Amino acid sequence: MAWNGVLGHDNIVHQFLAALQNGRLASTYLFLGPSGIGKRLFARTLAQALFCEQSSPAELNPCNQCPACQQVRAGSHPDLIQVSLEDGKSAVSIAQIAGDDEHRGSQGLCYELHLKPFSASRRVAIIDDADYLSIEAANAMLKTIEEPPPGALIILIGTSRQRQFPTVLSRSQVINFLPLEVDQLVEILSSGLIDDPQQAETLASLAGGSVERALTVSDESFLETRRDFYSTLSQLNFDLPSFCKSLDDHVKNSGKAASDHRNTLRGLIDLALLFYHQLQLKLIGTEIQGDNTMLSNVEQLASNWQHDVDSVALCINRCFDAYEQVERNANRTTLIYDWIDQIRQVHLTGRL
Numbered sequence: 239m240a241w242n243g244v245l246g247h248d249n250i251v252h253q254f255l256a257a258l259q260n261g262r263l264a265s266t267y268l269f270l271g272p273s274g275i276g277k278r279l280f281a282r283t284l285a286q287a288l289f290c291e292q293s294s295p296a297e298l299n300p301c302n303q304c305p306a307c308q309q310v311r312a313g314s315h316p317d318l319i320q321v322s323l324e325d326g327k328s329a330v331s332i333a334q335i336a337g338d339d340e341h342r343g344s345q346g347l348c349y350e351l352h353l354k355p356f357s358a359s360r361r362v363a364i365i366d367d368a369d370y371l372s373i374e375a376a377n378a379m380l381k382t383i384e385e386p387p388p389g390a391l392i393i394l395i396g397t398s399r400q401r402q403f404p405t406v407l408s409r410s411q412v413i414n415f416l417p418l419e420v421d422q423l424v425e426i427l428s429s430g431l432i433d434d435p436q437q438a439e440t441l442a443s444l445a446g447g448s449v450e451r452a453l454t455v456s457d458e459s460f461l462e463t464r465r466d467f468y469s470t471l472s473q474l475n476f477d478l479p480s481f482c483k484s485l486d487d488h489v490k491n492s493g494k495a496a497s498d499h500r501n502t503l504r505g506l507i508d509l510a511l512l513f514y515h516q517l518q519l520k521l522i523g524t525e526i527q528g529d530n531t532m533l534s535n536v537e538q539l540a541s542n543w544q545h546d547v548d549s550v551a552l553c554i555n556r557c558f559d560a561y562e563q564v565e566r567n568a569n570r571t572t573l574i575y576d577w578i579d580q581i582r583q584v585h586l587t588g589r590l
């Protein structure tokens with residue numbers, strides 16, 4: 239079942255349907271789960287259902303036709319307040335939540351949420367990138383979360399519990415979104431995003447349940463980077479500075495926003511994880527899987543590997559460390575250098 243274009247989160251749709259029908263909609267929700275699986279789309283569709291002029295909120299079935307529905311879809315509904323991490327910034331700021339120094343308390347999300355609704359019966363605020371709330375911003379929000387204006391709905395969107403302030407976490411109803419199943423991902427990709435059905439299947443299998451990730455790996459420059467990446471990793475020794483620079487350039491050129499860079503970097507780390515997992519299998523004599531690029535490069539490295547199979551786990555652990563550093567928004571260039579430097583050390587010595 240697809241709920242108004244939202245695929246794969248039926249249990250959560252039912253949860254909201256029940257809450258609305260019983261008049262038990264909470265005032266603050268925290269949507270958690272990997273990026274690119276539909277949390278933001280879900281939040282906007284929920285807002286649309288609440289604002290729709292043709293169907294009652296308890297039906298959770300927006301018409302997509304009325305002015306309110308169209309305004310939500312266009313991002314211009316006057317009662318929908320949206321805040322996200324701004325380009326080039328490392329945090330969602332207190333100015334976005336409570337106004338800048340000169341307008342503290344008379345601008346920002348909390349202020350707007352307290353205004354009388356313009357055209358709907360309530361106001362809805364969506365805070366994307368809740369992982370990046372500054373502590374001042376989070377603190378400024380607490381009072382509004384504790385005593386929201388009547389009917390107001392606040393939806394925070396983040397990736398994990400660990401990234402949230404306990405004060406916000408404890409005052410929100412947490413909704414956990416799971417990664418999409420491969421066939422759900424194929425369905426989404428096939429509905430106008432990827433023309434070739436075969437390619438949609440391949441991408442879905444590589445994407446870890448995320449539409450965003452599938453689209454990243456479908457990019458031709460990414461496929462080229464993947465070929466170069468595996469061809470370099472297939473060697474025991476490689477030129478560290480030039481490899482790191484090519485990866486850094488690839489990440490830097492993948493978009494303007496910090497979130498684009500993080501997604502691309504996560505994609506590269508995933509590639510390395512897949513590669514070393516296949517290397518482990520190859521070294522213990524198990525059949526390995528993947529396309530020609532994967533197979534030929536893993537076989538090349540396996541034939542030259544001079545250490546025991548356990549040493550490969552060091553590379554895998556190092557990838558997980560790098561992943562955590564991405565989540566902490568660590569400096570991109572340093573992160574890439576440290577990550578690849580240590581992988582190269584394992585290639586050469588079998589140790590860290």
Ligand SMILES: [Zn+2]
Binds near residue numbers: 290291301303306307
């Ligand atoms: Zn409508």
